[in-house]
Amino acid sequence: MRAPVSWLRELVGEDALPVTTTGADVAAALVKVGLEEEGLHGGDVTGPLVVGRVLDYADEPQKNGKVIRWCTVDVGEHGQMVTEGKHQEIVCGAHNFAVGDLVVVVLPGATLPGGFRISARKTYGHVSNGMMCALDELGLGEDHSGIIVLGDYLADDPERLARAVPGADAIELLGLGDEVVEVNITPDRGYAFSMRGIARDLALSLGVPFTDPAAEPARTAPAGDGSGYPVRLADEAPLDGRPGCDRYVARVVRGVDVHATTPPWMATRLTQLGMRPISLTVDVTNYVMLLLGQPLHAFDLDRLSGSIEVRRARAGERLTTLDGIERALDPQDLLITDAGETPLVIAGVMGGADCEVTDTTTDVLVEAAHFDPVSIARSARRHKLPSEAAKRFERGVDPELTAAAAELVVQLLVELGGGTADPGATDVGSVTLPEPFTVDVTLPTRLVGLTFERPEVLAVLREIGCDVEELDGDLVRVTPPSWRPDLRNGPDLVEEVARVRGYAQIPSELPRAPGGTGLTPVQRARRLLAATLAQQGLVEVLSSPFVAEARFDAFGYDPQDERRRTVRLANPINDEQPLLRTTLLDTLLDVLRRNVSRGAKDLAIYELGLVTRPDGRGLKAPIPPLGHRPDEETLRRIHEAVPAQPWHAALVLTGDAAPAGPWGPARPVSATDAVAVVVEAAGALGVRLEVAQAEQTPWHPGRCARLVLPDGTTLGHAGELHPRVLAALELPARTCAAEIDVDLLAAAAGEAVAEAHKLSTYPVAHSDVALVVDERVPAAELERALRDGAGAELEHVVLFDVFRSDQLGPGKKSLAYRLTVRAADRTLTTEEVSALRDRAISAAAQATGATQRGA
Numbered sequence: 001m002r003a004p005v006s007w008l009r010e011l012v013g014e015d016a017l018p019v020t021t022t023g024a025d026v027a028a029a030l031v032k033v034g035l036e037e038e039g040l041h042g043g044d045v046t047g048p049l050v051v052g053r054v055l056d057y058a059d060e061p062q063k064n065g066k067v068i069r070w071c072t073v074d075v076g077e078h079g080q081m082v083t084e085g086k087h088q089e090i091v092c093g094a095h096n097f098a099v100g101d102l103v104v105v106v107l108p109g110a111t112l113p114g115g116f117r118i119s120a121r122k123t124y125g126h127v128s129n130g131m132m133c134a135l136d137e138l139g140l141g142e143d144h145s146g147i148i149v150l151g152d153y154l155a156d157d158p159e160r161l162a163r164a165v166p167g168a169d170a171i172e173l174l175g176l177g178d179e180v181v182e183v184n185i186t187p188d189r190g191y192a193f194s195m196r197g198i199a200r201d202l203a204l205s206l207g208v209p210f211t212d213p214a215a216e217p218a219r220t221a222p223a224g225d226g227s228g229y230p231v232r233l234a235d236e237a238p239l240d241g242r243p244g245c246d247r248y249v250a251r252v253v254r255g256v257d258v259h260a261t262t263p264p265w266m267a268t269r270l271t272q273l274g275m276r277p278i279s280l281t282v283d284v285t286n287y288v289m290l291l292l293g294q295p296l297h298a299f300d301l302d303r304l305s306g307s308i309e310v311r312r313a314r315a316g317e318r319l320t321t322l323d324g325i326e327r328a329l330d331p332q333d334l335l336i337t338d339a340g341e342t343p344l345v346i347a348g349v350m351g352g353a354d355c356e357v358t359d360t361t362t363d364v365l366v367e368a369a370h371f372d373p374v375s376i377a378r379s380a381r382r383h384k385l386p387s388e389a390a391k392r393f394e395r396g397v398d399p400e401l402t403a404a405a406a407e408l409v410v411q412l413l414v415e416l417g418g419g420t421a422d423p424g425a426t427d428v429g430s431v432t433l434p435e436p437f438t439v440d441v442t443l444p445t446r447l448v449g450l451t452f453e454r455p456e457v458l459a460v461l462r463e464i465g466c467d468v469e470e471l472d473g474d475l476v477r478v479t480p481p482s483w484r485p486d487l488r489n490g491p492d493l494v495e496e497v498a499r500v501r502g503y504a505q506i507p508s509e510l511p512r513a514p515g516g517t518g519l520t521p522v523q524r525a526r527r528l529l530a531a532t533l534a535q536q537g538l539v540e541v542l543s544s545p546f547v548a549e550a551r552f553d554a555f556g557y558d559p560q561d562e563r564r565r566t567v568r569l570a571n572p573i574n575d576e577q578p579l580l581r582t583t584l585l586d587t588l589l590d591v592l593r594r595n596v597s598r599g600a601k602d603l604a605i606y607e608l609g610l611v612t613r614p615d616g617r618g619l620k621a622p623i624p625p626l627g628h629r630p631d632e633e634t635l636r637r638i639h640e641a642v643p644a645q646p647w648h649a650a651l652v653l654t655g656d657a658a659p660a661g662p663w664g665p666a667r668p669v670s671a672t673d674a675v676a677v678v679v680e681a682a683g684a685l686g687v688r689l690e691v692a693q694a695e696q697t698p699w700h701p702g703r704c705a706r707l708v709l710p711d712g713t714t715l716g717h718a719g720e721l722h723p724r725v726l727a728a729l730e731l732p733a734r735t736c737a738a739e740i741d742v743d744l745l746a747a748a749a750g751e752a753v754a755e756a757h758k759l760s761t762y763p764v765a766h767s768d769v770a771l772v773v774d775e776r777v778p779a780a781e782l783e784r785a786l787r788d789g790a791g792a793e794l795e796h797v798v799l800f801d802v803f804r805s806d807q808l809g810p811g812k813k814s815l816a817y818r819l820t821v822r823a824a825d826r827t828l829t830t831e832e833v834s835a836l837r838d839r840a841i842s843a844a845a846q847a848t849g850a851t852q853r854g855a
Helices: 005-012 023-032 158-162 195-206 215-220 264-272 280-292 373-382 388-393 399-417 443-448 454-463 490-501 521-535 549-554 585-597 632-641 671-684 723-728 742-751 779-790 830-848
Strands: 002-004 036-042 049-061 067-074 088-092 102-106 121-123 126-128 179-184 231-233 245-254 296-300 308-312 318-320 326-328 334-338 342-346 364-371 426-428 437-440 467-470 475-479 603-610 647-654 656-658 690-693 699-708 714-721 736-741 765-774 794-803 812-821
Touching (some): 002 195, 005 179, 088 126, 215 399, 231 426, 245 308, 364 399, 454 490, 521 603, 521 647, 521 742, 647 742, 765 794, 779 830
Antiparallel strands (some): 036 179, 049 067, 049 102, 067 088, 245 364, 296 364, 437 475, 467 475, 765 812, 794 812
16 A cells, blocks of 8 residues: 555644655654555656746658657746756657647756656757656656646646746646655555555554544535435345445435546546546545545446345356456355346446446446455455455455545535535445453553553553443453454454554564474484485475376276375366375376476486375364364364375486496496385485385386385385386386385384494405295395395395306296305304305205205
């Protein structure tokens, strides 16, 4: 909301706001009482801007067909009169002036809005010493059809017109030096969305009395005795029991000259507040809205059938609004209708084209109403119409203001448009005013931390408009004013008392941070896992958790696969993706595809996030009543209905694992790379994984590994994705991926016990063993058997060869391992190494049926 300093001066008085007061001073005073400064505007016209009188001109046609005027202008003791002893010579492209007209002249050295600096320059064969200005060039409007002719522009302001003599300061004459303060209005302070509200708070900050600009119109407004224009309130579907319109005032003004010019002072103020002057009727209603905060609407009376009805929209109704867009109305939209039939206005949001005031209008119906904030807010958002009226209604408009606002509009239309007001008035409905409540006057002292004496608290409450009734002891009964629906309890009043004293007076004390235990083991595990993946060259990404049913089909899940069981959103962001993901690969592969489509080739990405795993019971969470904390049983049922959401980690690799170079050709990624990344990450958490062959969609059945924790629990899978999956998702061939359950890994890491062992300084011994086993025996199972049989002196086991041959027999394979052994207290003899090797082979034979190759 913008507030010109000169307008505020009129509302609070020159004694409180002298002419020397700057916009910064006003902003500081408003900040003191809680209205946040957004910026300062205006006052950006500098240098010589003066009144000039056209003495002579000559029309000169140009080659491009344009006709310019070479003018001689009397600008008093300025410009060329001072330097050359002659009147100002100016080139002008406008033709809406005559000899003798008073105009606004900007001389060389001046700066216009937008930082446009004026200098003498040669144009159309002449040196133009300045410029005669149009409205838009001075920031007074958007009209560029001609220059300002002061005799017309100030016709309704004879006092200012009398001061318009050649050489007079046009900055002061037109109010261009007036600064405008812009403040940010929070949703709870709707009253401040008006000059009335800002001036009230400014007076409060300055400690001066406030004269309400609505007081006199309220006193002179005629009573709604039923003799005015017929209006019926017929909201049959109120929201949450609140009627959409609880007060409607209608006034009729006949014989209005809609062609009458909006007076310059009003046009200037509308422009300063960011609104464009349009026509007298529209400008008057906008002016009163900006002054008092009550939005208004003007109807062409001759286009109405005889009555107004306020109701909700009916199914299938449509309305073309003033912006020229035909809108489908929602049953929750509140409408102003012609006799209950034709929609005229989306109440409180925007009017329709069927009833707007036109060039032929003579009789005007003025509407001032009070609408439900929630209803207006929903309609404005539904139709994407954040109008000036909607901004005010949704924050709460003073319900006692309607009659006064309508009366002020009527007075201005009579005065400026030559209209005649009907003696009757319509005022229907019954508003609900704020309820009184009891408050302890010691509450500000207890909550704020400053001492507030009883007289100060009572004085502040009365100054902000509250009716205060003193009770026994420290209790008082407070009735908030009609324009403050946000004042509902004691703490609300405490804020008012504190802001009037000044927020700067409240000491700043940083809260003392309580002692904490730091990160939990699970949080530490997740962070270490993420860091380890990044250290291996992977880049972390985030993907949207929403998927479509088709993704499960693309992955080849069986109809009974538990990964198809998920949660469907009631109101999804994207109707094509209404489901929550059950694995991270559901959405991580979309990130890969997006990067590949943009030219990336070699990619290694990972994500840590939540997946949704419902238990299949289909429990629904109860909706608890508002206003108090749910009971324990309700909370238990809510928690039971929330599906499990474990943390997962997933990674995807594609392209080359190692680039080509002098060292040799590039090496494409393979299934073993994905396995190695996960094994390394788990090792960083102290967990040794067992790797076994597996078949699991969406991986390639022959290139998929199952990753197993020491207790035998499956942590996840890794390997190369199935070609059908890659083709369905348009991903590169041989793309590899892995996904693990982070919660399981963190639990295993928490159970792992790290023991320090003395490092042996004795030499190691190596012994190779080749064992023949059935093809179905996993290498990991054979390795585990060798470890168990060899005992504590086995330091390391490495699989270095896999051999298949007809000599081994059908369904057989040979796995060759290198055993590294070392004792902690001695050098092992050859006999001891051989015995250790024999124990390992015996254990492997017993566990897997292995036989020593060549034995």
